[in-house]
Amino acid sequence: MVGWTLLSGCAAETECVREVAVGELSVCVDVALSADERRRGLRGREPLEHGEGLLLRFPVEGEVCLVNDGVTAPVDAVFFDDRGVVTALMTLPENDATARCAMPARDVLELKGGAADGLVVGMVGILP
Numbered sequence: 261m262v263g264w265t266l267l268s269g270c271a272a273e274t275e276c277v278r279e280v281a282v283g284e285l286s287v288c289v290d291v292a293l294s295a296d297e298r299r300r301g302l303r304g305r306e307p308l309e310h311g312e313g314l315l316l317r318f319p320v321e322g323e324v325c326l327v328n329d330g331v332t333a334p335v336d337a338v339f340f341d342d343r344g345v346v347t348a349l350m351t352l353p354e355n356d357a358t359a360r361c362a363m364p365a366r367d368v369l370e371l372k373g374g375a376a377d378g379l380v381v382g383m384v385g386i387l388p
Contacts, residue, residue, distance in 0.1 A: 334373030
């Protein structure tokens with residue numbers, strides 16, 4: 261089970277435990293594996309900093325829908341298929357309950373708004 265001290269092990273003074281790399285972007289991530297962890301996401305947490313992220317890992321590839329209600333900052337979402345290829349990119353406005361969906365998706369990397377600038381569909385990511 262993922263501990264919900266977001267990005268534990270990713271502080272500047274410690275070595276990153278889990279890292280995602282796509283193009284020039286490299287971030288230290290916490291991984292949400294269970295349905296409850298994915299549902300909670302970034303709600304009620306401090307906004308992400310550059311170099312931090314949350315990786316939502318789903319059991320199978322399919323359509324994934326996200327909302328950003330209860331999150332106090334915009335979030336960039338990078339959707340990956342089961343091969344690690346970026347299939348969609350979107351920015352979710354802060355505290356927005358509108359569902360935004362993409363498919364195919366197996367993993368979604370949530371980042372500080374603007375952190376995914378420069379990424380494009382078709383890039384291949386290195387995921388933990």
